[in-house]
Amino acid sequence: MNVSQLLQSKKEAVITIDAEDTISSAAHKMSANRIAALVVTRDGAPIGIISEKDIVNALAEDGPQAGRRVISTVPATGLEGIGPEATLKQAMSLMTYSRRRHLMVTEGTRLVGILSLGDIVKNLLSELEMEKAVLQDIYRAAH
Numbered sequence: 001m002n003v004s005q006l007l008q009s010k011k012e013a014v015i016t017i018d019a020e021d022t023i024s025s026a027a028h029k030m031s032a033n034r035i036a037a038l039v040v041t042r043d044g045a046p047i048g049i050i051s052e053k054d055i056v057n058a059l060a061e062d063g064p065q066a067g068r069r070v071i072s073t074v075p076a077t078g079l080e081g082i083g084p085e086a087t088l089k090q091a092m093s094l095m096t097y098s099r100r101r102h103l104m105v106t107e108g109t110r111l112v113g114i115l116s117l118g119d120i121v122k123n124l125l126s127e128l129e130m131e132k133a134v135l136q137d138i139y140r141a142a143h
Contacts, residue, residue, distance in 0.1 A: 001087075001088055002084070002085055002088065003115060018071075019040050019070070019072040037101070038050050040071055046106060048104075088124075091120060095117055
């Protein structure tokens with residue numbers, strides 16, 4: 001399976017936030033949508049990802065005033081995206097080595113989706129369940 005196929009199965013809208021919004025706005029948007037990361041945009045184009053981890057780091061650095069900081073002042077994470085034709089193994093490798101739980105999926109400068117480590121794990125568990133069912137059917141048919 002590739003990234004594009006997994007995104008099609010998600011069928012969720014990508015929630016974005018403008019780079020000039022505040023960290024507090026990002027936190028409220030994440031909470032309201034029960035998500036852990038937002039794609040950051042500037043003039044409608046994706047420029048990165050802000051995650052819960054980024055917000056925690058800003059709070060540790062600035063304390064309660066961090067909420068008033070503009071997102072563009074937070075050290076950028078997730079600048080590197082992945083293409084929709086990439087395999088899930090490639091996505092997992094990129095997430096593992098860059099120590100990120102979210103990847104932007106882009107075609108050129110166009111945002112296609114966002115992929116989380118949880119999306120990949122859910123897909124792998126589904127595939128394992130299917131393989132288990134097939135093997136059980138084969139075993140039952142043989143006996």
